[in-house]
């Protein structure tokens with residue numbers, strides 16, 4: 001006979017806006033309509049539509065790490081393909097790939113930050129802490 005430990009069942013995810021669409025458009029993770037960003041990567045302190053306080057959001061270095069790994073993989077694969085196929089002079093690589101890296105990185109960084117904040121909001125993720133005897137949260 002098996003018993004289910006209720007504390008082992010994760011809490012349900014919050015109802016949120018469509019995560020991918022909200023991340024791509026830089027919208028609020030709760031309502032999907034308000035702006036998430038004030039500038040390029042600076043956050044609005046509060047959603048203008050639903051009033052969500054973005055003080056919880058702390059994506060840290062996560063977006064940069066994902067962007068470095070994904071864009072780096074794509075660009076290195078493209079560089080190797082071009083080098084093996086056409087073997088252009090090195091200055092051609094510089095002219096092609098330096099702007100490509102810059103554009104892809106700047107475009108992907110904002111989307112990655114919005115996606116990580118959306119996931120943080122959806123799953124109520126927060127910094128780890130030690131639960132005390134009177135603290136019911138794990």
Ligand SMILES: [Zn+2]
Pocket residue numbers: 028029030031032033034047048049050051052
């Ligand atoms: Zn909102």
